[in-house]
Amino acid sequence: MTPTRKKLLVVLLGLAALAVTGLLVLRLLVDPAAFTPLLTGFVKQTTGLSLTIDGGLRLSLFPSLGITMKRASLGDLPGFPGESFADIKEASIQVRPMALLRGDLEVLGLSVRGLRVRLVRDKDGRENWKALPIAKVEVKKDAMVVTKNDGQTTSFRYLVKTARLSGSEVVFENRADGTVFSLTDIDFSADGIEPGRPFAAEMSLSAASVRPEIQARVDLSGKTLVDPAAMRFAVSDATVGIKAAAKGLPVAAFQAQGHGDLELLAEENRITGRKMTLSGSASGGSLPGDGLAAGLELSFDYDYGTGLASCPALVLTVPKAGLTTKGTFEASGLGTKPRATLTLAAAPFDAKSLLAMSGVPLPAMREKNALGKVGFSLNAAYLENKETRLETDLSLDGAPVRVTAQAATGDRTRIAAGVDIQTLDLTGYLPAASASPPKDAAQRKKGTAVPGQNLVLDLRLSAKRLDVDKLSLTGVELVGTLDNGVAQLSRLRAGLFGGSITATGRADPRQPATAVAVRAEGSGLQAGPLLLALTGKEPLTGTAGFRADLAATGNDQAAVMRSLSGTASVSLKNGRIAGLSLSPDILSAPQRLLSLGLGGDDAPAKDGGKQGSPEGTAVTSAGFSAAIKNGVATTRDILVQAPPHKVTGQGSINLPAQALDLRLTAHVAGVADIPVVVAGTFSEPTVTPDMAAIPAAAIGGAAGKAVKALTDPGGAAKDVLDAVNPLNLLPFGRDTKK
Structure with a gap:
């Protein structure tokens, strides 16, 4: 060194x-x-x-x-x-x-x-x-x-x-x-x-x-820049991972991964997000075990100094349901008097799958593809006075439906909603014959909260045409309210088979059991097409009407039927009993009486046709009224006028048991008054002449032979009694035992 x-x-x-x-x-x-x-x-x-x-x-x-x-x-x-x-x-x-x-x-x-x-x-x-x-x-x-x-x-x-x-x-x-x-x-x-x-x-x-109890972990990695001079905090091309768990919420677990750019400009009081994507899944709570997977893409700007926020690009996807929703969001006055607007639009997607993945499975419907193609466009606005307005155009499996709503929040939430429908076939949305009732269909337990508390809903629905099975309702108008869980139907009007029906009703689900009351009236209804739609058969024609004023209590259908009480009446005017001819000259011989125009008489009629003309027998009027108590309807004024013949009677109908007990009298002109017992069930009623009530020497000659044929339970003439029995005015009673 x-x-x-x-x-x-x-x-x-x-x-x-x-x-x-x-x-x-x-x-x-x-x-x-x-x-x-x-x-x-x-x-x-x-x-x-x-x-x-x-x-x-x-x-x-x-x-x-x-x-x-x-x-x-x-x-x-x-x-x-x-x-x-x-x-x-x-x-x-x-x-x-x-x-x-x-x-x-x-x-x-x-x-x-x-x-x-x-x-x-x-x-x-x-x-x-x-x-x-x-x-x-x-x-x-x-x-x-x-x-x-x-x-x-x-x-x-x-x-x-x-x-x-x-x-x-x-x-x-x-x-x-x-x-x-x-x-x-x-x-x-x-x-x-x-x-x-x-x-x-x-x-x-x-x-x-x-x-609520929530635990979450957030891991953030990426290039983070902090500029103290500009009071700027920025995360560019960052990757974020989130894992969360909750108790007492509809979602029990949530996990997501994403990336994007986030920037905080303190001097400008502004937060911005660009090219942000997040994908993940939620499960547990009300969601199924395998969870709901979704994705979110957005860009946003938030000025927390002035309370302005905007999201010019928002995309929500649920791949398994085929849902892709795109929209925008804008808000002002955040922190003071907020106002906000939201727009969303989605091409047709599988709404039934989405509901199932969200923990709301639907029962099997008649049409397996029902709710398989549901699209919508939505415009919503939140105003300074805590009022929300919403307009939605739905495509319900190709059928257009428009929904408008206005809501105000306070001590109670008040919503006024309108639904406008052009033409909609509801048949496919009805439960399938094999569908089992939902597990929660049991009686509501004492103390259970009533749905709709602290909510007032005013609903107005209009439809040019609604098809339900084989019924076509036209010009439908419905006005109703839901107030603190109590449903009130103020007005229902609709056209049906050339006539019209109107109804009002009320349902109160409060304890101890749901109370239901209904008033309904129909007039000018074409009986033939109506019965054909309801029963698949057209035993008679004419102009029908009905009235009903009924009330019941219960938390399931059986309990409601057991408590049903009120009054009801059915009427028919200017109709015909199909396939039956009771012209005056049909009594000239037993053979003609036995055939009664049911295909066994080939003798020409005066008008050149046949006695058994398919036009049937004219019925000038028919009907009955009933008093109903605890599910049993009692009537004393059954009357069928088919001049020169008629049928009168009385009896009871047990609705819960679907059982009949009627005593009728067939007044056949020129023959006799024939007592008849109608008994059995709705699906298989029996019509039996009361042999003991007919005097042995009441009528002689050819007519006497006809009476014996009429009173023979196995005779062909028994079809007369089946044809004129008043149960043909109801959607049961033609499938009789012979």
Whole structure:
């Protein structure tokens, strides 16, 4: 080694020894506690908060000169005495002590562990973070300027090279409703921090909520830039992963992955998101075990200074249901008097599959493809007066349906809705014959909440045509309300088979059992097509009418039928009994009486046709009325007028048992009054002449032979009694035993 190099080495070693000695002397001579009043005074002057250091200060020499603070708290906000705003387990700050003596804060490195910030909204609505006396924070080159509410400013230089935040949390406590939301396990790290320049950072956190109980983990990775001079925080091409679990909510578990760009511009009070995509699945709760998978794509802008928000591009997809919804969202006055608009549109998708995946499976329907192609376009608006307006155009398996609604929120939610339909066939949406009742179809238990509480719904429905099975309703108008769970049908009007029907009703589901009341009336109905649609047969024609005023209580169909009470009546005018001819000259011979125009008489009629003309026998009027009590209908005025013949009678119909017990009298002109018993069930009624009630010598000659034929249960003439029995006015009674 040359002499010059030796001298240089000695000088360097001497300088190093001197530096170490100086640091040791500084450590021995400087008391860290001397910095306590400087720090507390600076914090008080800058933020208005009181800094309490319970664990004291410790001076550190490596890796650089600094101060470590343990167990500190910030508190004494105006209006929140004795409550801490923030707590710190440990904070290490590498500073320049001489700058502190001058009243400046020059930070070279910062590490904080166990920071806990408490945000509180009190029961009277006061919020502790708004009590901070800080009006504005600005970064100018290498200095941070804090402006207080009174206009006073404090500035200090910052030279932070590295920053670490670990094991920290932010808790929001709403004491007004008892809810708590927290961000925990917050980890943040940044290196290469230079004044006025962006720097890279990484962050991860967990989230939790109490009432409702939610736990979530968020992992964020990607290039994060923080620009203190512009107060800008940006995450570009970031990847995010979310896992969440909940209790007492419709969704028990949720997980998602996504990526996108997120930017916070504090000086502009703006948050933006671009090219953000999120895909995941939700399961548990009311959802099936395999869950519901969906995807979301959006871009947004939110100006939290003015309360303006916009989402010009929004796409929601549910691949398994074939759903792709596109839309936009705009809002203003957020935080004050909010207004918002939303538009959505979806091409036809499988709504039945979507409902099943959402935990709302439907029973099997007659048409297996029903609800398989449902599309919609929606426009919604939320106004300053807490009023929501909605317009929706649906394509229900190709049938157009328009829905409009207006809702107002307050102590009770009030909704006025209108449904306009052109032509819709409801047959395919009826339960299939093999469909089993839903599992929850059991009687409602005492104490169960009534659906629709705190809701008032006014509904108006109009349809040019509704097809239900083989019934076609035209010009349908329906007006009804749902108020606190009680359904009221104010008006129902519709055209049906050349006539019209009207109805009103009420259903009250409150305890102890659902109470139902219905008033209905029909007039001008064509009986033939109506019976053909209901029973598949057309035993008679004519103009029919009915009236019903009924009431019942019960939580299932059987209970309702057992309690059914009220009045009902059915009438028929100017009709014909198909396939039966009772002309006056048919009594001239037993053979003709036996055939009764049912195909056994080939003698020509006076009009050139046959006695058994398919036009049948004219019925000028027919009908009956009934008083119903506990499911049993009693009638005393059955009357069928088929001049010169008629049928009268009385009896009862047991609706729960579907049983008949009627006593009729067939007044056959020129023969006799023939008593008849109608008994059995709706599906298989029996029509039997009462032999004991007919005098043996009532009629003689050819007519007497005819009477014997009529009273023979196995005789062909028994069809006369079947044909004129008044049950033909109802949707049962033609499938008789013979």
